[in-house]
Amino acid sequence: MSTPETNRVALVTGGSGGIGRVVAERLAQDGFAVAVQYAGNRAKAEETVAAITAAGGRALAVGGDVADEEAMGTAFDTVRSAFGGIDVVVNTAGIMLLSPVESLDLSDLDRMHRTNIRGTFVVNQQAARTLRSGGAIINFSTSVVRTQLPTYSAYVASKAAVEAMTLVLARELRGRDITVNAVAPGPTATPLFLDGKDEATIDRFAKATPLERLGRPEDIAEAVAFLAGPARWINGQVLYANGGLA
Template sequence: MSDTTSPRVALVTGGSGGIGHAVVERLARDGFAVAVHYAGNKDRADDLVEAITADGGRAIAVGGDVADEQDMAAAFDAVEAAFGGIDVLVNTAGMMRLGPLVELDLDLLDRMHRTNIRGTFVVDQLAARRLRSGGAIINFSTSVTRAQFPNYGAYVASKAAVEAITLILARELRGRDITVNAVAPGPTATPLFLDGKDEATIDHLAKAVPLERLGRPEDIAESVAFLAGPARWVNGQVLFTNGGLA
């Protein structure tokens, strides 16, 4: 069991932008020492670390390709060296590219699935080996696995794989006192979601939600904070955080 007198430690992949940024800020406010992972935007990760430390928190930035096991092993090593161990992995890193199945470029399909499927598998495998007792693994799916919007086929296929990894790993970690869950956001106002969509499309998706707005990154961070902290009896689940989207 981890030392309860020390802060819990979280590694957030994709922590330099979008939902990951909000998750890092929320966990830092909750008292976690946080590792902000980035793939290409080191400056943004460093700025976030600087803001957290200026506010009295503990944070470091770690880089690497989530689908590269050597990169991510080095990232895990850096977090353990800085903070003494890891309690929570939040895997927000991902790609979303949309288009009809009949037209989608297969190279784009391969790149997206490498990040979303292999990347999740790599970081979950490392987390399963390294997280301390009492820990939590939190992956990211999408509510479109249920909403089934056209043009999302390749992306949803990758996230369905993430759900499968999540639900099976939860059962494989029997006896370890480590929970494994996924958060499935609905339409959320992030650069990843907004990129390439016109105003009419964005308004339509907002109105599809009974609360009649897009989600905010902070809304999604609330669910992550729940799973990372008090939700010790929630395990092997997909938490649809979507304002009631069918």
């Protein structure tokens, strides 16, 4: 565990599993006190907290739907009360439901809109109201915004909206010394990506990058740690963390 220069605090939404958990643990290694937000699985969030504290870090779990402004207001207040403030917000919470446009169940579109767009907006709104000077907001997009794969239309639409609000918010926070960026992972070996795919499909995705492998959650966490820490001159950008995928 590294020794922090200051008592910096990070809130990671979707921090109970997948990329979010690895991001939370990575930021803790950099000395952040970390709040692990979860929507429904408190036990997994507590596992992340336990892993961080066992390694000598500080962490707590906070619940709530990211799209619920009252729940997120309470979550932010809880973190500020526990740790004295918030410096970094990483919004990894999101859902991905795939279907061709012509056969998409519109209830799936609404679910992704609520979590991926409204949820990002609510979390960003709370962050804009509460982050301390020198802070960072890091949203999550997807490299499929560029690659435009079939069946991803509704998901990509929701993430393109995330990119748009990220770039606008960076400019709205002029003079606050707060950066706002997005990370756009490529194919990454998480349950969200692997679920429902056969080995041939997974291998095809792995071979698509010049590095000829899937990303790992640790790869994405390194990009987040860069934006959360030393990368103070990167602002209003989308960082494609995808191993060289087009």
